[in-house]
Amino acid sequence: MSGPGELDLPRGIALAWGIAADPQRGPKREMSVERIVEAAVEIADSEGLAAVSMAAVASRLGYTPMSLYRYVSAKDDLVLLMQEEATGLPPASILEPDTWRGRLELLYREFVTNYLRHPWVLDVPINGSPTTPNSAAWMDVGLSALGATPLSYDERLSVVLLITGHAYWTGRVIAGYTRVQRETGQETGDIARREDALYRELVTADAYPQLRAAIDAGVFLDESDPFAFAVARSLDGIAAYIGSLEQGAAHEEGQMWPAAPDAELAADKKLREAQRGVRDAERALRDARRHERQTAREAAERLRRTRSDL
Incomplete structure (x- = not known):
């Protein structure tokens, strides 16, 4: 195990913590890691993460790409520093509510707001715990x-x-819909109605009975927030667990289910194989129904043309 100060930190992490050595050469005063990161974030905010490159950042700052490498030696390090800049510090207001639940609800909203402010952060690969x-x-x-x-x-x-x-999931979905709105000029209601119409056209009660029932109930036109509902119910579960601890219940073990004996594993394998067979059969049935619908459409089109020729 490394002792204090002996850990060999990746340069990006060292730069984030302010413990990396500054370059000895290169443009002075006008150039800094902070300016490079700010320029990269500006590009990502306006054009997306894919538009960020050393060349693009250098061009924005008026330098050559090689001059940037003296400060940030790899694009992966730059992206890490960009994510750190966009993440910022949590507002102190998160801890103002009197209850743990109120604090976590505020934490959730602040995270979502940050993702919508910098949606490109959602495209940064997850390579481990943030450090x-x-x-x-x-x-x-x-x-x-x-x-x-x-x-x-x-x-x-x-x-x-x-x-x-x-x-994270809320931000990803909302950011995606926001991008569609920006690119197409459609409003949220227009997108929802189009999706509802597509589902009603394509999803049948025979093939997808529960999904069709949900469509008929208007689930894709419902204006309530499904993400807020999921968060609230998750917090209900945490509250119930905390309540049980306060009543003297033991903490749950890290392993949710005990290891199954060999006989159960064998039975589970047979069950999975049977379920796979059912899925294959259902897929074949869907393909047959799709072929049937296509054949019916073609027959209807031939009949229409025949009638128009008479």
Whole structure:
């Protein structure tokens, strides 16, 4: 194990924590890691993450790409620093509510707001736990929100990951729809009505009975927030668990299910094989019905042409 100060940090992480050595050569004063990152974030905000390159950033700053490499030696490091800049520090207001639930609800909303402010962050690959100062600050405030609960630290971290996971998925979906609105000029209601019409045309009760029932119930035209509902019900579950701990129940073990004996594993394998056979049969049935519909359309079209020729 490395002792204090002996850990060989990747340069991007060292730059984020402010412990990387500054370059000895290159443009002075006019150039800095901070300016490079700010320029890269500006490009990503306006054109997306794919538009960010060393050449593009250098061009925006009026330098050559080689001059940037003296400060940020790899694009992966630049993207990490961009993500750190866009993440920022969590607002102190997150810990203002009196209850852990109110704090986590605010944490969720702040995460979503940040994703919508910088949607390109959602395109950054996840390569492990974030190890930068701002990311650590968000994790710390999430754990602090649960500080007065009887949850263990493992459980608190799990709850924080649950909330940030909800926020990530919410941000991804909303950002995607926002992009479609911007590119097509459609309003949210227009998109919802088009999707509803497509589902009604393509999804049949025979092939997808529950989905068709949901469509007929107007689920794709419902204006309520499905993400907020999911977060609320997740917090209901956490509240119930905290309540059980306060009543003296033991903490749950990390492994949710005990290991199954060999006989159960064999039975489970047979069940999976049977389920795979059912899925294959259902797929074949859907293909046959699709062929049937196509044949019917072609027959109707031939009949229409025949009638128009008479």
